[in-house]
Amino acid sequence: MMKSRALCAMFAGASALVLGAAMASSALAADVTPDRLANADKEPHNWLMNHRTYDAQRYSPLEKINKVNVKNLKLAYAVAIGGTSANENLQSTPLVEDGFMYIVDQWGVLYKIDVRSGDMGRIVWRMDPGQEKVPLSNRGAALWGNLVITVASYPARIIATDKDNGKIVWETNVADGQADLQMTAAVLPVKDKIIVGAAGGDRGVRDFIAALDAKTGKVAWRKYVIPAPGEPGSETWKDKNNAWQTGGGAMWITGSYDVATNQVIWGTGNPVPMFDPTYRPGDNLYTNSMISWNPDTGQMNWYFQYIAGDMWDYDEAHTHILVDGQMDGQARKLITHSARNGFLYTFERSNGQTILAKPYVENINWTAGIDQKTGKPVDYDPNKDIQTYNGKMNQTPESPTKKLCPSMSGGNNYWPASFSPKTKLLYIPANASCNEVTLDTDAAKKGNWFGAAFKHIERNETDLVVADPFTGEVKKKVRVPYPNNSGALTTAGGLVFTGFTDGSLMAYDDATMEELWKINVGTGFQAPPMTFEVNGKQYIAILSGMSAISKARHAFTPELREQRNQTMLFVFGL
Amino acid sequence: MYYLLLLAAIALAPTSGMVGAQDRSFGDRLYHEKADCQFCHGIDGDGRGDPRSPGKAPDLRATKLDREQLIEVVRCGRPGSQMPHFDKYAYEGKECYGLSAAELGQQIPPDPHSTSLTMREVEAVADFILATYKGK
Numbered sequence: 001m002m003k004s005r006a007l008c009a010m011f012a013g014a015s016a017l018v019l020g021a022a023m024a025s026s027a028l029a030a031d032v033t034p035d036r037l038a039n040a041d042k043e044p045h046n047w048l049m050n051h052r053t054y055d056a057q058r059y060s061p062l063e064k065i066n067k068v069n070v071k072n073l074k075l076a077y078a079v080a081i082g083g084t085s086a087n088e089n090l091q092s093t094p095l096v097e098d099g100f101m102y103i104v105d106q107w108g109v110l111y112k113i114d115v116r117s118g119d120m121g122r123i124v125w126r127m128d129p130g131q132e133k134v135p136l137s138n139r140g141a142a143l144w145g146n147l148v149i150t151v152a153s154y155p156a157r158i159i160a161t162d163k164d165n166g167k168i169v170w171e172t173n174v175a176d177g178q179a180d181l182q183m184t185a186a187v188l189p190v191k192d193k194i195i196v197g198a199a200g201g202d203r204g205v206r207d208f209i210a211a212l213d214a215k216t217g218k219v220a221w222r223k224y225v226i227p228a229p230g231e232p233g234s235e236t237w238k239d240k241n242n243a244w245q246t247g248g249g250a251m252w253i254t255g256s257y258d259v260a261t262n263q264v265i266w267g268t269g270n271p272v273p274m275f276d277p278t279y280r281p282g283d284n285l286y287t288n289s290m291i292s293w294n295p296d297t298g299q300m301n302w303y304f305q306y307i308a309g310d311m312w313d314y315d316e317a318h319t320h321i322l323v324d325g326q327m328d329g330q331a332r333k334l335i336t337h338s339a340r341n342g343f344l345y346t347f348e349r350s351n352g353q354t355i356l357a358k359p360y361v362e363n364i365n366w367t368a369g370i371d372q373k374t375g376k377p378v379d380y381d382p383n384k385d386i387q388t389y390n391g392k393m394n395q396t397p398e399s400p401t402k403k404l405c406p407s408m409s410g411g412n413n414y415w416p417a418s419f420s421p422k423t424k425l426l427y428i429p430a431n432a433s434c435n436e437v438t439l440d441t442d443a444a445k446k447g448n449w450f451g452a453a454f455k456h457i458e459r460n461e462t463d464l465v466v467a468d469p470f471t472g473e474v475k476k477k478v479r480v481p482y483p484n485n486s487g488a489l490t491t492a493g494g495l496v497f498t499g500f501t502d503g504s505l506m507a508y509d510d511a512t513m514e515e516l517w518k519i520n521v522g523t524g525f526q527a528p529p530m531t532f533e534v535n536g537k538q539y540i541a542i543l544s545g546m547s548a549i550s551k552a553r554h555a556f557t558p559e560l561r562e563q564r565n566q567t568m569l570f571v572f573g574l
Numbered sequence: 575m576y577y578l579l580l581l582a583a584i585a586l587a588p589t590s591g592m593v594g595a596q597d598r599s600f601g602d603r604l605y606h607e608k609a610d611c612q613f614c615h616g617i618d619g620d621g622r623g624d625p626r627s628p629g630k631a632p633d634l635r636a637t638k639l640d641r642e643q644l645i646e647v648v649r650c651g652r653p654g655s656q657m658p659h660f661d662k663y664a665y666e667g668k669e670c671y672g673l674s675a676a677e678l679g680q681q682i683p684p685d686p687h688s689t690s691l692t693m694r695e696v697e698a699v700a701d702f703i704l705a706t707y708k709g710k
Contacts, residue, residue: 086607087688133617136624202625274625313626408626440630448622453630455656548613549626551687561685 032097032143034191038259045533047096049254050140050186051416052530055322056256058418059490060531064538065574066493070507070517073572076539079113079121081105082567085134089526089550090543090567091414092140093186096532100124102141103543104186105567106134108152110141110161113569116534121569125166129159135182135200136547137526139253139414144189144214151183151196158187158196158212170217174198178205185254190264190295193220197251199317201269204246204449209266209293221298225249225268225286233285236308238385243280246449248272249287252317253414256335258349263292263301265322265335269315273444275395275437276311276451281385283308288316290337292352304352304375306339309387311394312366312437313408314341319416322349325424325470336469338417338428340410343370346469358472360465361430365405366393395452400439407435408454409553416528418488418496423510425475427496428465429484433458459556462500464488466513478513480506482560483553485546487528499525499542501550502560505570523566526550540572601702604695609660610688611699619707628684629656634707644700646670649693651683659683660699662690 030036032048040048044061051058065073082088082105095102099116108131112124129152142149147160147169156175161168174196175181182200189195193211201207210222226247227233237244248269255266268291271277271284285303288310292301306316320337323346327334333349342361347354354375367377367389379389388394395402409431417428437452444451462484466476486499495516496508501524507517527543545567554560605611605619614631616622621633639647650670651659659665665675665682675682691699 087610087613136626203622438630443630446621446633450625453628453656455628548610548687549624552628552684554687555628555684 031145033145034189037189046098047094047530047532048143049095049188050093050142051254051256051319054257054259056319056416057321057323057421058416058488058528059420061492062531062533062538063491063493064533065491065495065531065540067495067509067516069574070493070495072574073507073517073540075519076118076571076573077120078571079123079569080567081111081543081569082107082109082545087548087565088134088545088567089137089547090545091137091527092543093528093530094541094543094569095141095143096530096534096541097143099534101541102143102148103569104138104141104150106138107131108138108150110148110150112148112163112166115532115539115571118535118537118539118573121571127159127161127166127168129157129171135184137184139184140186142187142189142194144194147214149187149189149194149214151185151187153182153184153200155179156181156183156198158183158194158217160217172212172217172219174210174219176208181205181207184252188254188257188264189214190257193295195255195264195295197253197255197266199250199252199269201248201250201272202274202449204248204272204447206245206247207249207251207269209251209298211295211298223293223298223300225251227285236283236285237280238282239280241279241444246272247280247284247287248274250315250317252315253319253416256320256322257295258322260333261350262294262296264295265290265292265320267316267318267320267337269317270310270313273449273451274311274313275439275454276441276444277309277386278397278441279444279451281309284310288314290316290320290335290347290352302352304347304354306345306375307341307377308380312404314339314410316340318412318414321417321419321426323419323469327355327470332470334469336419336426338412338426338430338465338467340406340413341366342406342411344426344428344467344469344472345375346472347375356472360428360467360474361406361411361463362432363405363434365403365434366390395437395439397439397441401436403434403436403457405434407431407433407460408437415485415487418490419469420490420510422490422492422494424468424470425510426467426469427488427490427510428467429486429488429498430463430465431460431483432463432479433460456553456555460553464496464498464508464513476513478508482557483550485550485553486525486542489529489531491531497529497531497540499527499529501525501546501553502563503544505529505542505572519572521568521570523564523568524550537573542570544568544570601698602706604691604699605702608689609686609691609695609699613687614656619703631657634703635710637703637708641700641704644703645696648691648696648699653678653683654681655683657683658686660686660691660696661693
């Protein structure tokens with residue numbers, strides 16, 4: 001008896017030593033304070049939030065990997081992620097804080113990975129929230145204090161995990177009774193709150209933006225994208241189907257935050273059913289909009305709606321990038337957005353007033369153009385309950401099949417553009433193809449919320465578009481024969497990194513767009529690349545693994561017919 | 575005595591039920607995971623797949639197709655629609671609908687986004703749909 005007790009004591013002592021050592025190493029990591037997040041650009045070695053900085057530029061000041069030496073970039077290590085079932089995708093942007101990486105897979109599983117050694121990524125712990133099934137995607141984590149905060153779906157939750165030991169500190173169910181609500185956007189910590197956008201709108205839910213107390217997870221405020229009857233904007237839902245309850249407005253992507261004016265800028269998704277405006281006549285506020293919210297109170301400051309009564313799934317939930325620059329000799333603080341509808345918009349940051357809206361996609365087929373003062377399509381008719389715009393692309397019961405240009409995927413979409421403050425240019429991965437929809441006005445009545453059938457009709461290719469957000473001018477285009485569902489990263493090394501669905505990761509010269517480096521890893525990319533530095537060495541990281549939607553974009557790409565899919569983390573270094 | 579009778583009853587029981595259960599599990603995994611039919615037809619087979627899935631996948635609970643017809647559609651796809659052909663070699667000859675790839679042209683069913691299936695797998699998917707969804 002004494003002997004076994006002694007053994008237990010020894011074991012406990014050894015455990016305490018191991019635990020102590022682990023705590024000592026993690027104790028080096030300082031809390032992520034609101035001040036550190038507001039000054040994330042001053043920590044060039046780290047990537048502390050989804051878009052790296054609150055302005056959503058996805059630009060890194062690191063320059064050890066640069067135009068001269070990028071040709072020597074090679075795989076440093078890889079880590080298997082997910083693998084719970086076939087056909088998974090990864091869309092998370094990895095976060096890195098002082099040598100530790102945080103990523104999330106499609107099952108909402110959060111991974112802490114030790115990347116300090118430079119020759120391997122060791123998984124330190126995993127937090128599995130126990131999702132019943134997978135949502136469309138999970139786009140990553142956020143850091144606040146000593147917490148890693150993530151989203152999970154089925155049921156929809158926000159979860160705070162202890163950064164040191166991987167244990168859940170608080171978990172808040174935000175489903176509000178909506179079974180099909182999905183949480184896909186990484187949350188945005190702002191001061192003492194965690195701002196979350198809800199998604200899954202295409203399945204007939206009513207999406208919202210909310211703020212949770214960062215310490216407790218208690219919901220501080222919640223504002224629905226679609227107003228209830230009697231609320232401002234409800235007059236733009238003119239149906240008799242109670243469409244406001246199922247009208248979507250999903251916030252699939254993390255928003256941006258302007259510290260100086262204390263406003264969160266968040267894009268909203270399409271109205272639902274997405275292709276059937278006959279179910280939901282009216283302008284359908286506040287879908288397809290850019291909205292400014294006060295993060296403290298949830299008060300809407302102002303909004304801008306891109307397409308009233310959208311019928312092509314041209315949601316505008318992806319990044320709204322904050323840029324500073326000169327226009328007509330004046331210093332300006334602006335917002336720019338490469339819209340899914342094919343136009344590059346630039347707005348006044350303080351009030352959302354349109355500065356310009358110019359096409360960055362060829363063959364735009366739905367409108368004759370955008371009014372440069374109001375930002376509205378020139379063929380928008382406020383007297384129409386169901387818009388026709390230029391009359392070429394609006395599917396109707398009498399003429400149900402239409403060719404969509406841009407395709408229903410855009411243009412640009414959840415694969416983020418990047419703005420380089422060095423070149424003052426925007427780098428936009430843009431879908432260069434068209435596709436086709438056929439309206440089905442019976443679908444929504446049967447609970448099928450898409451309201452149409454769609455199909456690919458041509459090969460899906462990419463134009464990497466370099467544009468000036470201060471003039472709207474397209475400076476350069478590079479055609480790549482595969483879809484880009486990944487996104488762009490710009491660096492002070494003068495490089496633009498992006499991935500493609502064929503498994504290629506590329507680096508371009510940010511001035512000439514000459515291809516400087518390429519590797520093909522054999523599995524497609526649907527997540528954005530990022531960069532970090534540890535022990536004085538810079539790395540490029542990206543997650544692989546594609547969704548069924550992305551794989552279906554290879555419909556007219558016969559050479560990729562047999563391509564397989566793996567969910568992996570790849571890290572590259574010199 | 576009672577236990578002996580019970581053991582005898584188990585030993586003598588027809589095994590078709592057990593085989594059926596195995597087949598259903600096999601077809602279930604194919605439907606929900608490997609072939610990823612659920613992406614378009616829905617996790618419950620009711621046609622409520624992902625809204626961004628191509629085509630207009632029918633409600634399998636309302637299907638009128640019999641086993642032979644279901645096998646043909648899974649194997650050959652539906653010409654002119656987004657229903658893929660899960661038999662990789664379906665259109666190398668004229669075994670599907672008596673039509674070749676050249677004759678179908680743009681109407682040829684697409685490749686699946688997931689993977690092609692063997693005939694044994696095609697049959698397991700059809701059996702799963704019949705047992706789980708049709709008429710339910």
